[in-house]
Each structure stands twice: as structure tokens, then as C-alpha cells.
Amino acid sequence: MGRGIILVNNIVKNIPRFRNIFEEHINFYGELLPHIFFAELTSVIIDLVDGEISGTEDVEMLMDNLEKELSFDDEESRNVIALSFIENLQGQGYLKGMKKLMGPRLRALAMETCGI
Template sequence: MSASVQLVNDLVARVPGFEDLYESHVFNEDTVLPHVFFWDVTQETVQSYLGADADLPDWRSTLEFLEEQSARGIGEIDEVVVTSFLEYLPFPGKPGHDIVKELGPVMAAKFARVRPAG
């Protein structure tokens, strides 16, 4: 199993609120596509941060998990987290952009490298 697929499986195990998203994703794609899945994770995480839906997985748990995974320094995991999570966070002036202030030090540094203007 690839590190990026394991990342998805570990996220769903750690934050069970993503189980429905995972099941619909696998049903629609016939497999796990980590980059596609994490685009949806980003959207749900930002919506949770905004308080838009109490049924969404808690954004803090998601950021904590991703910070831990990012700190491992595994290239395939970093690629998914950076390109399919951090790069899709809201831009300055958009609702939810303040979530970037909540990133842990490892993800904050990676975010600053890929989006220096925020």
C-alpha cells in the first residue's frame, strides 16, 4: 500500500467523521485517490472551521492529524498534504482563511513556502 493511500486510511481511522466521505469516494472512484479525497477533506475542514455544519469532522482533529503526518517527512505524504490540502485552503479575504493561523509549525512552514502571500 502506498504511503498516500495509508494516509487516507489513517485519517479515516483517526477522524471517523470522514467515513461517509471515504465510502462515497471509493464507491464513485472504485479505489482511493488520495489527492481527490483530500480536496474534499479540505472543503469539509474549512466548513467545520467556519461552523457551517456541526456534523462535519472537527477541524482541530484534522489539523492535528495532518501536522503529525507532515512532521514525519515522508515525501509522498507531504505531496498530498501540500498540494491537495494546504494549497486549497482559502485565500486572504475569503471566508475561512484564518484557519491558516491554526496550522501547526510544520504545516505552517510548508504553507508559507507554497503560498508566501497567504
């Protein structure tokens, strides 16, 4: 099992709100595809940040999970976080505002990935 899958499993275990996204993802694709899961997760994160649904503590918990994952210095999970989370936030105009919630490793990856 790769680190990308472990990353998603840890997030779903630690943040129950995201379990429904995970289950819908598995039902639709028949397997866990970490890049696609993170793209789907980004929409929920944006709704949380915008206050369309309550749960900013879940956003903070996600950021903590991503920061911890980056400490493992694993290329697979780093790639999932950079390409399917950070770039999606940037593409939807949310990366700059989210940086205040990011730890140092995640901010550095955002800078490396998107120059922000």
C-alpha cells in the same frame, strides 16, 4: 501502500466524521485517490470552519494528524497535503484563517507552498 494512502486511512480511522466522505469516494472512484480525497475533504473542512456544520474539534484533530504525518518527512504525503489541502484552502480564501490551527510543520509547508 504509499504514505498518501496511509495518511487518508489514518484520518478516516481517527476522525469518524470523515468516514462517509471516504466511502463515497471509494464507491465513486473504485479506489482511493489521496489527492482527490483531500480536495473533497477541503469542502467539509470549510463548512466546519464556517460553522455551517458543528465539529471544530474534528478540524483540530485533522490538523494534528497532518502535523504528525509531516514528521515522517515523506514526499508523497507532503505533496498530498501541500497540493490538495493547503492549495485548496488558499484558493478558497481560508488558508490564512486556518494557520492558527496548524502546528509548526504544517505552517512551514503552507508558507513554502503559498507564501502565507
